Amino acid sequence: MKTNTLYKRSYNQCLDLVATRTLGGDLGSENELAAALDVSRTTVRAVLDGLTAAGLIGIDKRAKRILRHPAPTDYYPDTETESVATTVEKKFMAWIQQGDCKPGQHISGLDLARQFGTSNSAIREHLNQFSYFGLLERRPNSRWVFRGFTEEFAEELTEVREMFELRSARRFIELDAKSPLWQELDRIEEQHVALLKDIDQRFMEFSELDQRFHSLINEAAPNRFMEMFFDVISMVFHYHYPWNKRDEKERNAVAIQEHLAYIRGLKSRDPERMMAACRTHLDTARASLLRSMEVRR
Amino acid sequence: MKTNTLYKRSYNQCLDLVATRTLGGDLGSENELAAALDVSRTTVRAVLDGLTAAGLIGIDKRAKRILRHPAPTDYYPDTETESVATTVEKKFMAWIQQGDCKPGQHISGLDLARQFGTSNSAIREHLNQFSYFGLLERRPNSRWVFRGFTEEFAEELTEVREMFELRSARRFIELDAKSPLWQELDRIEEQHVALLKDIDQRFMEFSELDQRFHSLINEAAPNRFMEMFFDVISMVFHYHYPWNKRDEKERNAVAIQEHLAYIRGLKSRDPERMMAACRTHLDTARASLLRSMEVRR
DNA sequence: TCATTGGTTTTTTCCCATAAAAAACAGATT
DNA sequence: AATCTGTTTTTTATGGGAAAAAACCAATGA
Incomplete structure (x- = not known):
């Protein structure tokens, strides 16, 4: 009920x-x-x-x-204040993080239901949703297969991510000077500066700022498919955040610097300059994601 | 049960x-x-x-x-030989095609269940899946909202589609000469020629050939997210196929010609030439999709 | 020895029931 | 007239259970 x-x-x-x-x-x-x-x-x-x-x-x-x-x-x-769906989502994430989920491994929905103390319907619904993240496969009448958080996955993810980001950035600099997004960009720039000053204490706050920044870029020319894909990225970051603590402070400091260069590139409205800064950032992000994958193995 | x-x-x-x-x-x-x-x-x-x-x-x-x-x-x-899921899928498609589904309209899962003679769970599951096509929205505890097969949708769809297609085509011509995909391309080329010869009788067969062709291009450098997106495109074509009969034969003939030019471009391995042919085809496809949208309104 | 078959246990698919929540309706109050 | 509240109707969320299908394990026979 x-x-x-x-x-x-x-x-x-x-x-x-x-x-x-x-x-x-x-x-x-x-x-x-x-x-x-x-x-x-x-x-x-x-x-x-x-x-x-x-x-x-x-x-x-x-x-x-x-x-x-x-x-x-x-x-x-x-x-008592979170819905079953939310509970399942959280528990599933936690389970995937610590459970040794190897590529190709089967997942039993029934078993999860027992572990999580929920009905199999709830699990089923969640697994269905989760399968859209490309980490889980479902074949009719057969078991769920965990495709694995592999390098292949990371490659495919970043490839699309880079295409989308570059496209949105290109659209951003075409934005009218009166667009409120420019002010929003100013604010986010300030927040980057402030965070960098206090990086020793507040480096964990970067993750959220990062998301806000990239979703602002996307707003330049909204596209529902890109937004949906952005959810996948957010999930991945949430997912591999905990086992990616090593050098986190340093990595975030670098990322902030890169963001600032990227923001300056956007504000200059010079495609060449902006693209160069954007590419630099994307390259770092890709390398960092791939490296965290190796750690995992 | x-x-x-x-x-x-x-x-x-x-x-x-x-x-x-x-x-x-x-x-x-x-x-x-x-x-x-x-x-x-x-x-x-x-x-x-x-x-x-x-x-x-x-x-x-x-x-x-x-x-x-x-x-x-x-x-x-x-x-009696099709699963409930398949039945629901078909009936839902048919329902959406003829039912006057206007943008912003609410959809009652319970009502559909009654109409289709299935349980609401089955409907719910399908609506959940369908929502990933970007045509349906769902907020917790609230009703389903049909976002509508609008021009906006078509624009967003084609934008991503073009990005993906161009990227895959670029990868295709980088393929090793020994790759079996080249032979597959030859075969598909022949089928295009054969179909064109007999276009008067067999013009309805183009749809399937079209899908095979584009999915071959994608195989050059597989990417699960692009594959998932390809499902959206397939759905759209299936969806708007029936009310898009006007000039179908002529449109398909043009598309085949464009495909052939595109294939020659690929085989020439000349990026310039291939990209030009690809762009021509994508432009036609976009225009044709948008036009069918106007008809609808 | 090893493919084949006979039972047994899981797992998925699917419907149903029902509480919670939303929406629609109707009467009351300012 | 417009807002507010009481009541009824719909719709969604979630558990539970039964049948089908898959997976597993043990026994058999060629």
Whole structure:
């Protein structure tokens, strides 16, 4: 049966909201809350019932008066606020990381279901989705085959990645000078500079900045297929992030420098210069990915 | 519950096999049959039981003697030999083609399940897969949204398609002269010539030849992501094939000519010449796709 | 000795049931 | 009139189970 994790998540969010308001104040209409929490009114009403039952609010005609502020014990634990699909995704990633998943290895959905404590339907759905990352193969009536996080995979991935990146960058410099993306680029440049200054402490923050930067480039000329492919890249980075800690600080520092050169190339609007900087960065990224693959073996 | 369509399909295939053998002859071992039908021995055994029960074969120790040849009534009807997944796929395609699926329209999985006479799980699985074609969007806990077979879609599709095709073609001419792909190219060239000669009668056969040709180009340097993308293209062609009948013969004739020029370009191994021919073909394809989109509106 | 066959155990495919959540509808309130 | 709330209808998410198919293992016979 469907879990009520959304309810619990919304309930927790609502508690946060209550905490910001003064006692005796009104919480607003159901519609307003639904918009604020980004859920349906049905869920809001369930939450309101819950809040009332917990004595946090009192409903008086149409007013929802705040009776007391929430205590930490009022919150649902985080473990209960994530959907089965999300749980499966996380567990599967963790499983793949530590489990010795060799190329060609079979994966039993049933077995995973047992290990993860979920139904095979949930696993099946996830494996189906995951197969679009090119790491998993499914043949009808047969078992799942893990194709492996191999050099071949990395080569194929980077090849497409480079094509897409170069194309988007080329489109970016053709952008109108008034485009808001230029300002966004300025902001991201500043963040790069700031991060570089403090690289010793904050080098782990690069990963997120990296994604934001590349997805900004893609926005120059949106293409759903490239966006979908970008998800694959994000997954890979998430995936091999943990066993790629060696020299992480140094690698990230280099990457930031390269990004900055790349950004300057974009801002110069000089194709030659931009392409050169972009290529340099892509080459480093490819080499770094391939090297991490060797480590793995 | 799981359907036994594979069994029935295999049974029919086995009947074909029986028909080619002489009465009293042996059908071979279970393993041989399994390999021939590309199914597991379990299924083969079920089929053999079926054949025995129908009096087609008699099992005598290890020999499976053919007692009589199959009659048309021995076969299972075609409708019973396709898996639920395949049925759903076909019905969904048909539904999308004639149903007025406008961009932004919501799709109810439950409703489709009722219409198609299948379970909602089967529909759900298919919609999930279909969403990777970029025509369908899904947000958690929310409805499916048909993004629409719009010009935007066509633009984004062709952009990627052209990048991939040009890249593969460039790799193709770098292929070693001894590569078997060159012979394959020769064969496909001949088939183009043959088809062109008989274009009046056989113009519908072009679609399949087209796919074979482009997938051969891709084989020069296999890339799983490009292959996956190729599936999207195939789907689109299948999808808009029926309402694209206008001038089909003429369009196909032109396409064959362009293919031939493209093939000559490849064989010349002259990048300039090949790229020019390839671009010409891609431009025509893009224009033709966009035009069919206008018709639709 | 080794391919072949007979049982047994997993695994996948598929439908059904049901709680949760969204959406639609309708009446009430400001 | 427009917003808000109460109620009903749809739709999605997820577990569970049964049959089919595959995989595995043991026994048999040529």
